[in-house]
Amino acid sequence: MAFNPRDDSMNRDRGQVLYRYRPGQTFDHDGGYTVQVLQFGRDDEFDGPTLDREHLVQEATRFVRRWRATGRAFFAGADRAPEFPSDEDRLADRHYEVVVPGKVFCRIWPRVVRCASGGCGHVWTASDPRPGTDDWPPRCPTCGNGVGNRQLQFVFAHRCGEVSPMYPPGKCPRDHTRFRLDDRASRFRDFRWECMTCGFPLPVQWSCGSSSCCYPDKLMSPLLHSAGTAYVGQGLTLVNVTTTEEAARQSNPLYTAAVLGRWLGEITEDEFRRITDGNTVNVPDEVVDSIRVMKEAGLHDQARALRSRFLPVEADHLRDRVSKALNLDVESDETRGLAAELHTYRRILNLDRLGITRLQREARNPERRALYERYPSILASAGLSQDTYLVNDLPITYLAIGYSRAGFSPEEADLVPYRGRATRGAPEKTLLYAHPTEAEALLFPVDHERISQWLVRNELVSRSTLEDVGGVARWLVHQLGSSDGEALSRETRPEAGDPDLPVYELFGLLHSLSHQMLRALAVDSGYSETSLSEYLFPYDLAFAIYPNAGSDFSLGALRTVLEQNLDAVVTRAVDNDACLYDPNCMITNEGADHGCLQLPETACQSWNRNLSRWHLFGSPDGSRIGYWDPTL
Template sequence: MKDTRSASQIIYGFLPEQTIDLKGGIWKVREWRAPRRLSEVDSGALKSEILRQARGWETAQTDYYRFLNKLRTGIAEVEPYQIDEANGVLLDAFPKQWICKGCNLVYLTPDAICPCNSRTKGQLPFVAYHDCGEIREVSIERCPTHGEVRLEFAKSASIADLRFKCPKCNWSRQGLPFMKCSCGAPMKFNVHRAAVVYTPRSVVLVNPPLSEARRRLENAGGSARALTWFFGGMKEKSALETAETQSSLASDLLTRGMPPEVVERVVAASGLPVGETAIPELPIDLRAECESQAMKLALATLDSRLRTEDLAAAIAADHELSVQYRAKYPEAMQSAGLASIELIERFPIFTGHYGYTRGDHDPSKSTLRPFRHHDRSRRNVFPVYGDLAQTEALLVRLNPQRVAEWLRLKGHDIHAATSTESTYAAILVAAADAASGESVRSDILHLVHSYSHRFIRTVAIYAGIDRNALSELVLDSMLSFVVYAVPRGDFVLGGLHAVFERELDTLLAEVVHGEHRCPLDPGCSKGKSACMACLHLGEPSCRLFNTHLSRKALFGAGGYFSLLPNPRSARSAAGANT
């Protein structure tokens, strides 16, 4: 059977071992046929990002083939691939159990002749699966006397209420029979498209083309230099323009593994200026996370970065947009609790999938199954299936001083500071605290992620596009997120650019003051205060599977937007803008 789907659909919905609905049947993807190797993607950076994102499975030792340990020790490597549209993907019918749509008799072949003379058959939509990653067709008992069975669908949604009967005698069974997985544990049952049956594990890599500027950044300290640049407020056009200081030198040398006492002597003899607020000493994992996210920002803005102040500087004082750029945009960002919004016209993004899990999302309770080559001679080379593109994006950075104030409302001890840099340092110190740091980091993630979803749902309206054509990159340690057009998605290039140049103030007014109640309230607000009707996004858009979300982080007495400098005047200005 042949059929046609867009490349974006294949990237997200036609991954190896994934089951799909297609042309009235149910299929399982066997493989991508002769995919194109993406030599442009930095495999070393890709491997590091996979190790960072999947460390939960490595810690729990629940990664199949000891995949992550092999990557870390250099035994195995990863290779990024893109779909070859000429070859597509290879599918197998699964499960191989068919039901007559006339009388509900169950058959093992689609061409079996049914006594009711109906020629239409559909597949049984249920599968058996286990957290170890195994999936099978469900076992269906047949009448021991007549060898036949008819399925009677229950009026409830529970699989346990399904009834199987013999059409010729009184033999019957209720529910699906017990099945044991290869690992010895009992298997679970669900419809094949349920999220617990197959969850792709993805990685997002900011991957600009290899250039002289990128080489210079990597040689000049890389992620440590990027963190210093971010810590200083990203005042320079790129991380490469950051002036070397004693603080940045010390940060770089410590990252390279030099002993602290040696670093102190080298820095003292360097003759460099002291610099602004020093980056606080952080636990290794948190420091690595901060540097990784700062490096993403540095790479993303290396070749393309347009700030609101650049818009103002490019026009005369008497231009029709002068007041909007010089007054309304800054006021709107202050009201929205943002430090800045920037346009990245060429956002270089690789979105890939390195494996999947079944069952529980907790790494200690599920097994990470990496994708593998069918060629056994390449058993230590693991493919990552995805897409590489340059697209447009908006970089949104929250105001650290407003975030610190919000965290204090949440009960966290954040030391007061006067400058943006010292406030961000105080937040990091709180996030590094052994007793309360995990709670601080969780609250920050909820805030940044909820803000990102609220922003995406709003900007999609202003850009006039389907919000599923937008995706996010959450950089919670940087108090930032990136909203970008999904590569190969249903998106008109230039939509974000137009909003950035013309409607940023009204967009932010809508984010802050627009309708924030949920159609499913009060039920939604009594739960997590986030659902498909208010904050959730589609799978291609949200990298965190719609977790760590709550409208309470943004709205209400303890919400981020309750900290407006002057809510009444800000709301009046929003009304005047619209």
């Protein structure tokens, strides 16, 4: 059969492409051969949601910094993202280009072919086939067989990101050059190349030849080309609420201080808009006098309201108040990232949304009104806020940043960038591939007071500490400080006494709540677990669940849940405390495996890390209190 790279059966949406068909990744083509993606072409006709390039690049550089920092923690002095722009490069954002992919360019790879004839089995490297002309796979050069020949499915991968076909040896010790592969053993280390002339066996191994490889161990790992560690796509899912007005605000030098000041309650929403819009007002003398008189009369709320309406906020005074309240450098990159994350959540609340109060007000009949009046108590019993909303068009962007091989994390492998030209003639840059979409989502804020009780009861923090800093949200920011959120993404549980332990446990609780609610929604929404995804807002102690790009089209399914059976979903989540593999799972895995809390990769934002039913239901020995313990 002639090689045809333009097989019309290979139709995939952008979400599937960025999950399964990235540059450097191999896959089994519907045409019957294995191919490798060379690069993406830009979608010049894309007319979807507007992308905030600066925000996406900022989040990508933060991801790379965290990867490097985690790698250095395990290997002092090592750079686990050597091909990305350096952290010290102040113009690093100029080296990045955000691309919405529209075309996929592939090649036949690997071109190592095995003869299907039982008496032959010759393995050889074939020439690159010409589309529409050359047959693929080709005939065996030794026996002439052309029926059933297959590409060899094995490759070699290295932690630096290098990949190689499983080439046969050049020759045996007796200078013979034809080999077959003996792969009847169950382990790669027992595979052998066998000389077809003299039968001499040779080991199956390959060494990394990349000039940029910094690992002392050059031996590459033999893998099936489609194995999970042969290519691990690394990226982020971001809520990307972008308007022209917001982009202008973010360029204001006072943006970070204003966002944090609004979050802390130091300034009002009107003051925030006035500061970030760069507007000032002329204040009449009688207004100033009125504010003074109100203060003297003890009318502090009225004085504050009048002041926020007319008096401009002093920039230096605002920065000082924010820095003192959060113990952060307002001008640092990490603090700007924190501000962007906090303000993203506030911008979501400005989107078109449907809440319980509105449901109660617009109920079509007494039965529905009675149902909606039960919702707040049901949510409260589960430690969720009654400010649960349906957001009609949550703007979600998946950002593909790079990939790793022979390992999933910085402890195991390097992060490799996508390099190339976004358009012909453009300079070569580090490419970030984006998939923007909009989806309805259920937004679940968590009860801050219940969270505080859980932390105190599990002796993770004292009540006085939480009260001194002004609540659990401020405490969380204090704990994370300028760490760029590293404590949230730790691979393993910190030891007792480690300052990261309380934050790690709190993130684990939020993550476990999200998974438990997603599982319950999968029963009552019509979506499967693979069709739903989570988005965590750790600083705001909230999470959202939305249909992902691979889901079947089901308009309004989550709205139906909110309008008809949210109480059943929440009750199912709280009551579903068992696992197929209990009691072993609850005891040895802290109640987290694929029979309970673990979800498919498409659904989980954090690689199923830091999950535990102990967070929700308590430990079997009673040493840890669950969030849904009745005594809370």
